[in-house]
Amino acid sequence: MKTRYKALGVHLLTASGAVFAMLAMLAAADAQWSLMFLWLVVAFVVDGVDGPLARKYGVETNWARVDGVILDLMVDYLTYIFIPAFALFKSGLLPGWTGWVAIIIIVFASAIYMADKGMKTPDKSFMGFPAAWNMLVIVIFATEPNFWVSLSLVAALAVAMFLPLKFVHPVRTKRWRSVTLPMALAWTLFAVWAAWVDFHPESWALWGLVATSVYLTLAGIAQQVIPARKASR
Numbered sequence: 001m002k003t004r005y006k007a008l009g010v011h012l013l014t015a016s017g018a019v020f021a022m023l024a025m026l027a028a029a030d031a032q033w034s035l036m037f038l039w040l041v042v043a044f045v046v047d048g049v050d051g052p053l054a055r056k057y058g059v060e061t062n063w064a065r066v067d068g069v070i071l072d073l074m075v076d077y078l079t080y081i082f083i084p085a086f087a088l089f090k091s092g093l094l095p096g097w098t099g100w101v102a103i104i105i106i107v108f109a110s111a112i113y114m115a116d117k118g119m120k121t122p123d124k125s126f127m128g129f130p131a132a133w134n135m136l137v138i139v140i141f142a143t144e145p146n147f148w149v150s151l152s153l154v155a156a157l158a159v160a161m162f163l164p165l166k167f168v169h170p171v172r173t174k175r176w177r178s179v180t181l182p183m184a185l186a187w188t189l190f191a192v193w194a195a196w197v198d199f200h201p202e203s204w205a206l207w208g209l210v211a212t213s214v215y216l217t218l219a220g221i222a223q224q225v226i227p228a229r230k231a232s233r
Contacts, residue, residue, distance in 0.1 A: 007062035017075035084137035124172035166220035
């Protein structure tokens, strides 16, 4: 297969995330939360592999008519932001006015963040919390904390989107990638496991999900605090 058509295939793979987003939304509309998260995990996996494939096959030159960056951002807004926010509101985990505050904060602040041209750092990390609300929302579903805790987490991460705090990209951030990439893979497995058992409170998947989420959230900030070791000559 010519590289040109492989590049087109990558665009089609990225676009398939919109299909998985629709399937997740339909599940959410019926309050089938476990099924919704399973579809979101599938979309998460697609998002994880399409970037390396896009760089490998040079989609910007080999199929330039489609803007892969815009396509990716559109799908990401659905799967990382819009659908998780909808689920958080409809689930009742944030009752009354707290649910309204949370979804308005999430969708509004994230729209601004996704359009920020400075969201990537030189080491391919994110500057500010990368609007990965799917990760927070699945942890809230799994642990069901007090609604004040959930609302506080939403507010804190919304502010963190616009602070000079670094958040690692599991694939592209080279520093600590030997740990970060396995953590991201473990997060994916724990997310599938937790959703598969319908977030049973006695499942070890819940704590694995929390532990990997904490690492992925704090690793970039830790890198800012801990100076990188200089390469020896």
